[in-house]
Amino acid sequence: MAADSTEPQPTSVPAADGAVAGTTVEPPKKFPKGVVLGKDGKPCRSCTSFAAWASQTKSSLNTTATTTPTQPQKDCPPDVETLGRSTWTLLHSIAATYPPAPTPKEQSDLKSFMRLFSRLYPCWVCAEDFQAYMQKQEVRAGSRDEFGNWLCEAHNEVNRKLGKSTFDCAKWEERWRTGWKDGRCE
Numbered sequence: 624m625a626a627d628s629t630e631p632q633p634t635s636v637p638a639a640d641g642a643v644a645g646t647t648v649e650p651p652k653k654f655p656k657g658v659v660l661g662k663d664g665k666p667c668r669s670c671t672s673f674a675a676w677a678s679q680t681k682s683s684l685n686t687t688a689t690t691t692p693t694q695p696q697k698d699c700p701p702d703v704e705t706l707g708r709s710t711w712t713l714l715h716s717i718a719a720t721y722p723p724a725p726t727p728k729e730q731s732d733l734k735s736f737m738r739l740f741s742r743l744y745p746c747w748v749c750a751e752d753f754q755a756y757m758q759k760q761e762v763r764a765g766s767r768d769e770f771g772n773w774l775c776e777a778h779n780e781v782n783r784k785l786g787k788s789t790f791d792c793a794k795w796e797e798r799w800r801t802g803w804k805d806g807r808c809e
């Protein structure tokens with residue numbers, strides 16, 4: 624549900640607090656292109672890139688520069704990219720510390736976590752696509768290697784959707800567990 628500057632968004636606006644059915648309804652608002660709306664019809668910050676977000680808020684006015692800022696402030700609510708980077712860091716770190724030979728309980732805990740994660744992820748458009756992916760590609764939790772590769776492939780699916788290059792999954796442990804062989808992480 625991305626807003627389009629040429630079309631009024633959203634198509635159905637929730638009534639303002641206290642409004643009675645049948646009385647005057649606010650006209651649909653227009654939002655800049657790229658702003659994703661939440662299910663409540665309001666702009667969803669954690670679903671939207673900061674650049675698009677800043678173009679519709681006063682943050683673009685709160686800068687001494689004449690151009691719109693391109694990076695979110697560190698201590699503000701996350702945009703879709705900041706949230707995504709932090710989340711992938713958490714997920715791949717969970718894979719990195721997952722046991723090589725997990726017990727049945729550890730395997731079911733991981734599967735439950737991923738199922739709930741995919742329902743609770745704050746970017747709802749991301750969450751819905753991720754749930755659909757998990758329906759097609761069931762979480763593999765039989766070992767660290769299995770889960771690390773499953774997650775890498777899942778991340779690559781999102782990379783492809785966003786037009787980014789894919790990551791070589793043979794290297795997921797170097798990236799997230801051991802550090803690169805050239806020693807730069809030591």
Ligand SMILES: Cc1cc2nc3c(=O)[nH]c(=O)nc-3n(C[C@H](O)[C@H](O)[C@H](O)COP(=O)(O)OP(=O)(O)OC[C@H]3O[C@@H](n4cnc5c(N)ncnc54)[C@H](O)[C@@H]3O)c2cc1C
Nearest residue numbers: 703704707708710711748749753775776778779781790795
């Ligand atoms: C479950 C989920 C779904 C998402 N869906 C969307 C969406 O629908 N729309 C949207 O705009 N954004 C979505 N995002 C956010 C998006 O994936 C990125 O996090 C965001 O665009 C920032 O990208 P980035 O280029 O900084 O690197 P990120 O993709 O955040 O990756 C962080 C780091 O992980 C490493 N990496 C990259 N690919 C892999 C891989 N396959 N395996 C292991 N490591 C890897 C790289 O070192 C990279 O720098 C989603 C995030 C998550 C967690």
